[in-house]
Amino acid sequence: PNVTLLNPASGFASTFSNVQLNFTARDNFASSLSCNLSINKTVNNSQILTVPNASLFMYNASGFNDGVFGWNATCYDGANNTNSSLTRTFSVSEAPSISLLFPINYTRDRVQNRNFTFTPLDNSGNISNCTLVLNNAINVTNSTIRNRLENNLTVTNLEHNQYNWTVNCTDPRGNTGTNLTSFILFVDLLGPSITLNLPTEGQSFNTDDITFNF
Numbered sequence: 026p027n028v029t030l031l032n033p034a035s036g037f038a039s040t041f042s043n044v045q046l047n048f049t050a051r052d053n054f055a056s057s058l059s060c061n062l063s064i065n066k067t068v069n070n071s072q073i074l075t076v077p078n079a080s081l082f083m084y085n086a087s088g089f090n091d092g093v094f095g096w097n098a099t100c101y102d103g104a105n106n107t108n109s110s111l112t113r114t115f116s117v118s119e120a121p122s123i124s125l126l127f128p129i130n131y132t133r134d135r136v137q138n139r140n141f142t143f144t145p146l147d148n149s150g151n152i153s154n155c156t157l158v159l160n161n162a163i164n165v166t167n168s169t170i171r172n173r174l175e176n177n178l179t180v181t182n183l184e185h186n187q188y189n190w191t192v193n194c195t196d197p198r199g200n201t202g203t204n205l206t207s208f209i210l211f212v213d214l215l216g217p218s219i220t221l222n223l224p225t226e227g228q229s230f231n232t233d234d235i236t237f238n239f
Contacts, residue, residue: 026053026100028060029111031081035113042148043083043087044120046112050077050100060100069096076100089117090149091198097218121147121194123155126175133211137184140177144193147172155194158203160186162237170194185214 031047033039050058058075062084069086076082086096093116102105127142128134143150153172156163157178163176178192190211193203223232223238 026050026055026058026102026106026108028098028100028108029098030098030110030113033113033115035115036193037115038163039089039115040119042089042117043115044089044115046084046086046096046100048076048084049079050076050098050104052102055102058100058102062098062099063097064096065096065190066095072201075098075156077167084208086135088148089119089194091118091200092116117148118200119148120200121145121196122154122202123192123194123204125191125204125206125208128208128210130208131211131215132208135212138181138210138212139178139210141148141190141192142175143175143192144175145170145172145192147196147200147202149196149198151197151224153195153197155192158191158193161185185212187211 029048030052031049045147046062050060052058056078058078060076061068062070062074064086073198091116093114095112095114097110097112099107099109124144126144130188141157145155150172152172154168155170155176156166158164164180167178170176191204191206191207193201195201221239223234
């Protein structure tokens with residue numbers, strides 16, 4: 026059989042750790058062919074792929090770390106004639122993703138010393154550092170971060186204000202990801218403002234039924 030790789034083109038750069046690999050296999054007699062797809066010279070599929078003759082076959086590969094990978098397909102027909110495609114390369118460079126946890130969105134309280142809790146996830150399994158961003162400004166950075174686990178970035182002496190907060194994280198290859206949906210935090214240090222309207226200061230009454238308005 027003749028095996029031809031279609032997509033992605035050689036040198037394709039993916040920003041995700043899952044990549045769809047497409048190829049066709051053509052044979053003069055067989056209605057379908059048995060194929061393996063190899064990545065870095067190792068068969069990736071757990072079961073033989075049954076590929077219809079002369080039809081586009083789509084294979085979803087996942088779980089890649091950042092790096093460069095070579096891929097090809099090998100197919101054989103019912104007479105055990107075997108052929109392999111040329112090898113193409115693709116690269117994976119996925120930025121970390123971040124889940125914001127606490128304080129939950131629209132928290133309002135008087136706490137000035139605060140842990141901002143989040144969970145980062147990177148396909149490499151490692152996080153180099155994470156940074157808290159408050160009101161679009163870098164606040165504090167921590168280089169001791171655990172991948173896939175809850176982490177804290179601590180800020181002290183927050184002032185009375187509304188804060189939009191998010192976190193960005195960088196992996197060992199320098200890919201930086203940010204949670205683009207900021208959470209809102211209100212640090213409310215001031216009591217309500219009260220204005221006395223009626224009665225006015227020093228006002229005298231000749232009745233014992235008085236309405237107070239404020």
